Amino acid sequence: MTDVLTAQDPTATDETWWRQASVYQIYPRSFADANGDGIGDLAGITERVPYLASLGVEAVWLSPFYPSALADGGYDVDDYRDVDPKLGTLEDFDAMVAALHGAGIRVIVDIVPNHTSDRHEWFREALAAPAGSPARDRYVFRDGTGPAAENPPADWVSIFGGPAWTAAGDGQWYLHSFAKEQPDLNWANREVRDDFLHTLRFWSDRGVDGFRIDVAHGLSKDLGEVLPTWAELSAMPKDGTHPLWDRDDVHEIYAEWRKVFDEYTPARTAVAEAWVAADRRARYASADGLGQAFNFDLLEADFDAPSFRSIIEFNLGLAEQSGSSTTWVFSNHDVVRHATRYALPPQNGAAEKQGGAWLLAGGSPDALDQELGLRRAQAATLLELALPGSAYMYQGEELGLQEVGDIPAADRQDPAFFRNPGVDVGRDGCRVPIPWTRDGSSFGFGSGGSHLPQPAWFGGFSVEAEDDDPDSTLNLYRKALGLRGQLQSEERLEWLDTGRDDVLAFRRPNGWTNVTVFGDEPYELPAGALLLASAPVADGALTGVGTAWLRA
Structure with a gap:
């Protein structure tokens, strides 16, 4: 007995390259360090283009490389149209794009539109301006409560823990859904909308092929005159009318973006990071919006055949509904690596399924069945690469890297660790610079060490150690990606x-x-x-x- 699922049969043209692309995510600060300062940079990526070409990926997605104080790993952006001096220059960016394009690899960059950093020129101007000024209207400011406005406008909690409102010093407070260094923008402001259209054109004109949209479901907000309590806010349904998340009118913003994308030939692509109910994901992936949306369902699932099949069927159905293709992902810069998750006991949908309980217990490798975890991860990845749709891979997974779980507290950088002590150890364990050589001060990452500590066992998982081993994880990925390029066809499958x-x-x-x-x-x-x-x-x-x- 068989049944057939059909998404949408694509036309194999440059306009549709993204529909079944193999995309490799680079976290720039942890990929390769060309100047030896301990931080990965754009020149390091350029030097490693031959490696990416040998891997066989069709595109790279770069996490933020913009000027930033790194309050949130680069997702606190000081300037959307420049490169962090620690990572290089715009000329370095152009050279990297030219090298990648020369190798037949397309470039996707991260856009962070929900918030700027508190060092952005707009926010500095807003703090210096009075309440009610045009400068403050670019962000979300509200009067405090209490006799001297000494209390926040509401008792809301940020995603990273702690208050979601911070005092501006003059009786007003600003909203930050994430860290206090990440003030939320006011997308009802026309100037904000126009400035991001400028940013999209700026990078498109420099050869960028597509964009990954951070917190795509958070831009539109309608707080009203009276703010709800945190309990009331948390109980509100996310059905398109929530004051903060996944509002229906956010798609008006993306309709404008689509017009910009379509100014180019081929049209620029975009993929939404939208943590929304599955039945609301299709709107982000529509042809008159961003065009594609991340599907994190397999990433969140235990290694279980019925669960995998149900998720695959559901998401191919969503792809048919939106006219887009679906996306598949097991690891990224925000979650415990899947080789480690699959080494832990099943979590049955519990919040700790990303490996949080293991991390909080000290992240000891002794608690892992590493051989089983790697074998499951390899099996899952081959399944992913055989599915219709785009396959997203995270740097280091092609080496079979485990999560670095036992980073000392003094060396951690993720704000989630500092804002939720004893509750969340943060995401540093998947952001440790990857190993290129068997030994050396940073296993070939760079001559000046590594901005996060690398464990001694990294050498055995290095590119050098795996390069000539026909049975290595690295060579499994190379073979799989090479075959995938030959075997991909219509976007459907038959069970x-x-x-x-x-x-x-x-x-x-x-x-x-x-x-x-x-x-x-x-x-x-x-x-x-x-x-x-x-x-x-x-x-x-x-x-x-x-x-x-x-x-x-």
């Missing part, structure tokens, strides 16, 4: 009956078959030429947890 609840199998229209075993027992593979497998195949059977690709 195959496997006779087992712990095995998923599907066929793509060109006869490419994916079989993933989630359990420990061997599984006899269907007929076809074996193209690639993440686990041993003996006597025609995949020996336990793993994924195999075959072609009829």
